[in-house]
Amino acid sequence: MIDPLSEVVSLLQPCAPFSKLVSGAGHWRVRRSEAGQPFYCVILEGTCRLAVEGREPIELQAGDFVLIPSSPGFAMSSLEPPPEDVETAPVAQLQGGFRLGVQGGPHEVLVLVGHCVFGSPDAALLVSLLPRLIHVRGEKRLTTLVQLVSDESRERRPAREVILERLLEVLLIEALRSTAGPATSPGLLRGLADERLAVAIRRMHESPTQAWTIAQLAKEAALSRSAFFERFNRALGTAPMAYLLTWRMALAKNLLRRKEAGLAEIAQRVGYSSASAFSVAFTRHVGLPPTRYAQNEADPLMAG
CATH class of the missing domain: 1.10.10.60 (Homeodomain-like)
Structure with missing residues (x-):
């Protein structure tokens, strides 16, 4: 039996070569508006807020995975964001990663964020078959993958970047597979549900x-x-x-x-x-x- 999702994923050729570890504390907000750049994030610890244009803001929790295949404007912030006109510049940390908001003291949220790449030259057409926002929570297999990504992102072991890239590729595909359901935004996954x-x-x-x-x-x-x-x-x-x-x-x-x-x-x-x-x-x-x-x-x- 032909699996339409496998066919679309195979043609998309997803990979996740760009990621960074970001921690936050206090009040902070970052905005992104790079149209068409697929964005993902894995919440490793704590909670934060995601506001995507045209949608109600959602609270993200540890273990959540979010993929925005074709990014409209969106903002991530602390649960209590600063005033609307305030944006926070990420500060590079000596030990690696970036910090948002209050620079000293323990972090309140830890997130792995990045851009994925769809290798297909026809990606825009195929992405149109996917939901505009993919948010996965409470899936056991996905939680296991998130934990592996979390462990790998914190360690400086040999071939760390290669392993992390492969894990993120599997995470992307598993997230697509886990999202199919009647509550999914319009797209192939909702049709298959x-x-x-x-x-x-x-x-x-x-x-x-x-x-x-x-x-x-x-x-x-x-x-x-x-x-x-x-x-x-x-x-x-x-x-x-x-x-x-x-x-x-x-x-x-x-x-x-x-x-x-x-x-x-x-x-x-x-x-x-x-x-x-x-x-x-x-x-x-x-x-x-x-x-x-x-x-x-x-x-x-x-x-x-």
Whole structure:
């Protein structure tokens, strides 16, 4: 059976090469607004506050993991933040890491924060299939991973950075897997948590070459056409045919980059009856003809 989440994660190629240990005490706030940079944090000790644009602030506790795949503006602060116009500059510590707020004395919160990288050139399109905010708490497997990350981040053992990077990669994937549920923000994970929709989503991934219609997909999900369309839209934040097109284009881009097949074969493998029909759809969706896209991927200097 095809696993849609595994396929998306495999194409995303997540890794977490950038992390730093941050402690805080007293009143502090840091803001970030780097659009599109995936951000994660692991709460190792204490509590703090996360305020993401367009959402109610949430209190983060020790053991929590947060991933913002495509970062809008957000702020992290002490539970009682300073006034709105006050921001805190992190201060580098002699023993490593950074300190926020009161510099002397014991810390009240300890956080591992960083940016992850999605190796796929098509990351933006794939990230659109994920929830906008992933917050995991109380998952035993995740807690174990957080503890391993915590232990590794505090020690100066040989190959520390390599081990930490690999642990964070596993943590990212486990967090995606643990988040699936009806309370998840719209995206693939929420769709897979719906037993009816999950059947239709898996069928699209198993057979992207099939000329799917709303009626056929609704039948797979054992729902009426209108109920399926509305339920899919609400859960994934996009229409069924738009999701199918997004997935086909992600597969097509991957095949074009790997140069393992000609245009006609790629067209057939992503559900188009001819190379010309595929070229029209690809150009409309991506903004470049497939042949030009493949050339640019072969020679990045040609892009633009």
